[in-house]
Amino acid sequence: DTGVSQDPRHKITKRGQNVTFRCDPISEHNRLYWYRQTLGQGPEFLTYFQNEAQLEKSRLLSDRFSAERPKGSFSTLEIQRTEQGDSAMYLCASSPEWEVEQYFGPGTRLTVT
Amino acid sequence: AQSVTQLDSQVPVFEEAPVELRCNYSSSVSVYLFWYVQYPNQGLQLLLKYLSGSTLVESINGFEAEFNKSQTSFHLRKPSVHISDTAEYFCAYYNTDKLIFGTGTRLQVFP
Numbered sequence: 001d002t003g004v005s006q007d008p009r010h011k012i013t014k015r016g017q018n019v020t021f022r023c024d025p026i027s028e029h030n031r032l033y034w035y036r037q038t039l040g041q042g043p044e045f046l047t048y049f050q051n052e053a054q055l056e057k058s059r060l061l062s063d064r065f066s067a068e069r070p071k072g073s074f075s076t077l078e079i080q081r082t083e084q085g086d087s088a089m090y091l092c093a094s095s096p097e098w099e100v101e102q103y104f105g106p107g108t109r110l111t112v113t
Numbered sequence: 114a115q116s117v118t119q120l121d122s123q124v125p126v127f128e129e130a131p132v133e134l135r136c137n138y139s140s141s142v143s144v145y146l147f148w149y150v151q152y153p154n155q156g157l158q159l160l161l162k163y164l165s166g167s168t169l170v171e172s173i174n175g176f177e178a179e180f181n182k183s184q185t186s187f188h189l190r191k192p193s194v195h196i197s198d199t200a201e202y203f204c205a206y207y208n209t210d211k212l213i214f215g216t217g218t219r220l221q222v223f224p
Contacts, residue, residue: 042214
């Protein structure tokens with residue numbers, strides 16, 4: 001068990017470009033979560049999946065954001081037409097559905113210039 | 114709205130001194146509480162958790178937290194800190210399949 005992995009670890013992009021992040025959860029975990037952490041703040045929930053179904057989306061997840069988990073394994077988070085306000089650390093976590101504890105990956109730090 | 118409040122944004126302390134990081138929550142339902150630690154440029158690591166049972170929970174590296182229902186608190190303590198404890202600490206509680214985090218407390222340990 002290698003833990004939750006995220007790719008890339010760092011991404012610098014220009015305003016208006018699209019970016020996509022990937023998260024690979026712990027293999028036996030069927031729940032996968034995305035959080036966003038801005039500077040000086042705690043992580044904020046964005047969305048989560050149980051298997052391939054997206055069960056909840058936060059109001060923070062604007063129309064420019066889309067998340068998928070097509071086969072119930074890895075997930076992608078895409079941001080279209082990035083804005084400077086999207087600069088943040090994007091954290092992925094996973095868990096079995098019967099556990100309340102969530103296991104976090106190292107995060108992807110996005111900088112929009 | 115349900116929330117978590119970490120009253121101190123920064124806590125400076127000298128090595129080997131005791132420390133307390135404060136956390137208060139607002140919830141009217143059953144509570145599952147967590148402390149996570151985040152080292153620079155890394156993700157979150159679970160430090161300890163309260164799910165049920167004994168109100169005093171401990172971590173393997175000397176931290177402890179006590180669930181106090183009447184004061185709606187879950188303060189984190191360590192009797193003697195090390196330089197390596199320097200990090201950001203987040204209190205969180207579990208609410209309908211997601212974690213609600215506080216804004217974090219930066220613990221800075223000085224030699």
